[in-house]
Amino acid sequence: MSLLEVNGLNSYYGDSHILFDVSMRVERNEVVALLGRNGAGKSTTLKSLMGVVTPRAGSVIFDGTDVAGRKSHKIAQAGMQLVHEERRIFGSLSVEENIVLAGLTASKRWPLNRIYEMFPRLKERRNNRGNELSGGEQQMLAIARALIRDPKIILLDEPFEGLAPVIVKDLMKACRDLAAAGQTIVLVEQNLAATLALAQRIYIINNGHIVHEGPARELKAQPDILQRYLGV
Template identity: 45%
Template sequence: MNVTNLLEVEGLTAGYGAAPVLHDVSLTVEPGQIVAVLGANGASKSTLLRALSGLIPVEKGSVRFDGHDLRRQKVERMVRLGIAHVPEGRGVVTELTVEENLRLGGLWRKPQPSLDPIYELFPRLAERRRNEGHQLSGGERQMLAIGRALVAQPRLLLLDEPSLGLAPLVTAQIMALLRDLRDRTGLAVLLVEQNVRSALSIADQGIVLSLGRIVTRHDAATLVDDDELRHAYLGF
């Protein structure tokens, strides 16, 4: 593994049952880098994150994180290595309070991490810490899902559609937070995002998926300026 890469994926093939939907996917993420995974609906972007986090089996290829083989690793082992996954739909436990949800993020860390840094990042969550998940707005739930992942003190955040269903202002706030975390802490992010403009505004690199295959990878500025590529695969 290249020592400059935190995550290194080579020839990944994965899917559901006997039908693979990811085909020969290779990518890298360096420490402190935001890599946006882009593409139309059905491009298998979310499937990629599920395969990386062990939610679906890898049929072929290799997935390595900081030199460790991630295939067939248990979730708690991945968390301890420094990987956190925020799935599409946010995954907040609506019957639990904000504080209880956040504490779930630190279950595999000993001793239990302090929640103070999360409340500093998300003052709104501090205000709502006694509220249950079902009492939160969509934006607050997304903040809670990201905050819960950050409690585990990851080095790599797998983030799936954070802007889904959110107002543009809230989306901009979340994107600004990700950029700030990268700049201040060196957090690496593999970001699946349907809002292409928002994703490319903070990303260092962009990967374009189509029907489960990578069709191109470039720095974010190149993707924004490539009219033919944008019209063919990104819809703007």
């Protein structure tokens, strides 16, 4: 059984139908990316998996249990973590306080040293408040807050957006290291080159519908699909 199996997911914002029968799967220890233009439904898909948006129909089978419709904190306790696009760190708390606080309710936690080995910059800044960090450092902290809970799967929503190339390079290395260690990742990202370098399989969503699924290496050789759905 796949770690995550999504079948016939339909989600709405008010009366607006956003996701139409979205189905996808993620195997254990796999990196899967969800691509699409702005407004295609990528972030809504992640939020629907995490319970931030409650689907009106469909199933989200996570590690053998249907979590569709459950509260976000229950889904988090089951082992799923979403790193929101807006990061959602506590600006008034120190880096270390942010990380420790995130791990308090986890049944199993990473040791702090493991976090700092992955993000040495956070170790240097561990006594700084969240609002004193650069955008890239805040993104590292947001990911660290998810990892401290030792998740079975981590959902990354636009982790490289608006960051300097050198920071993207550091975050790419961290994601590669995570994948090499067996971390299951679902990635939503506009940076196509970074996405194709990280992911093993790709889903493309267009106007709330999944329109393509296949290995990342094959998508590189299909410029017609890239142009049609991503405009590149």
